[in-house]
Amino acid sequence: MQTKAFAAQTPQSPLAETVIERREPGPKDVLIDILYCGVCHSDLHTARGEWEGIRFPSVPGHEIVGRVTQIGGEVSKVAVGDIVGVGCMTDSCRVCASCHDGLEQYCEGPHGFQQTYSGWLDGYGENTLGGYSAAITVDEHFVLKVNHGEADLAGVAPLLCAGITTWSPLRHWNAGPGKKVGVVGIGGLGHMGIKLAHALGAHVVAFTTSESKRQDALDLGADEVVISKDPEAMAAHTRSFDLIVDTVAASHDLDAFITLLRRDGALVLVGAPEQPHPSPSVFPMLLGRRSLAGSAIGGIPETQEMLDFCAEKGITAQIEMIAMQDIEAAYARMLKSDVKYRFVIDMASLK
Template sequence: MQTKAYAAQSSSTPLALTTIERREPGAKDVAIEILYCGVCHSDLHTARGEWAGVRFPSVPGHEIIGRVTSVGGDVSKFKAGDIVGVGCMVGSCRECSSCNHDLEQYCRGPNGFQGTYNGWAHSSDENTYGGYSAAIVVDEHFVLQIRHQESDLAAAAPLLCAGITTWSPLRHWNAGPGKKVGVVGIGGLGHMGVKLARALGAHVVAFTTSPDKREAALALGAHEVVVSKNAQEMAAHTDSFDLILDTVAASHNLDAFTSLLKLDGTLTLVGVPETPHPSPSVGGIIFGRKSIAGSLIGGIAETQEMLDFCAEHGIVSDVEMIKMQDIDNAYDRMLKSDVKYRFVIDMATL
């Protein structure tokens, strides 16, 4: 079925209105009218061809909130009228060890997980198209219940990526009461990391390079804020963190943060820099049995857990609503960090 969408036709052309073809819903499919779509840095990298393997035309968007319009005959979890979400995945092999343990984001099938956009399409070499569109059709397994109040739906959209990207490592490394958790970078990911770690009961320390962000970080829920360029402030936290969540997507010195970990502490990276981080010093890691780890979004069950937790605790992202036609300007502002902290597209403007 033909669907309006905003697409990049090449890496050098602005996104513009186009028409894409969505499949007719199958027996296990959910058809969704898209109401809101968050804007992720991955959208920008893809639309502007900054990552390898981008196929054009490209319709980005994987922070989707919408309303179910119809369901297939074998769908049991959703009905027309339900408010639902779609995140970074719309498929996986469903058979490998990762998928069988609710870790679809680490699918070991021949193609890996199926990205909501720029992913493999069923039985063809075609692309998948994301949430910068009027509607989407998704297998029931990859559709999520949204239980937030209607007034919070737009601000809930970034939970589908920024929320789960920070929630998954916080849960995996047991952030909670009695734990000291650091969050490096106060942007789209970092601001969610601070909110979620605080709500989980951890003692939260936000790290920023800018003294101007101190009050904002405290307002998000940080107990303390450290300006990472201030050597004295950093030294005061040596050997004290159970977990540090590093959300920064620029190359930087990891030693500054591994030195702050306590015995058996972990520095978890969720930001992907354009160029590699400088090689960390091994001695400090060995003598503290410390770990440098990575984490990628979350599985479907874990994402639903996060959404339910956020609905129960009234947690949403801090967002700025934009029209679909303003997306390229939003990308330019993102590059300047000129947003607090996430853009969300009102898809009624499409």
């Protein structure tokens, strides 16, 4: 079926309106009328062809909230009229150990997982086209139920990437009461990390290079704020953290944060910088049995858990709504970190 969308035809061309083909729903498919789509920094990298394997034309968007308009005959998870979400994945092998454990983001099949846009991780098969569009067809396994009220739906969209990307390490490393958790960076990812860690009951310390973000971090739920450029402020927290989630998408010194971990603490990277971080020193890890780890989005069960938790606690992302036609201006502002904290597209502007 033909569907309106915004696409980049080449890495050099701006996003512009076009018409794409969506498949008619098969037996296990769900057709979704897209209401809102969050704008992730990955969208910008993709539209500009800045990562390997990007396929064009590119229709970004993997923070999708919409209404079910049609379902296949074998669909049992959702019904027509339901409000649902779609995140960064639309398929996986379904049979490997990771998929069996509900960790589809670590799919060990021959192609990895299928991204919502730009196809399978290894480039197999056809291109996929994301949420900067009026509608999308998705296998029911990768469709998530949204239980927030209608007024909150725009703020739910970023939970499908920024929310789950921070929730997954917080849950895996057992953030909660009695734990001291650091969040490095106060942006699209970091602001959700602060909100979620606070809601889980941890003592939350936000790290930022900008004094101007101190009050923002406190308002988001941080118990303390540390200016990471201040050596004395950093030293005051030496050997005290159970977990630090690093959301910064720029190359930086990891040693400064590793030394803040207590014995058996973990520094978990969720930001994806264009250039590698400087290699960390070995001895700070050896002498504290500390861990340096990474974490990628979350599996479908975990993402549903996060959405349900956020609905129960009244948590949404802090957003600025834009029209689809303003996406290039939004990208320019993203490059200057001029958004608090996530742009969300009102897809009515496309329709």
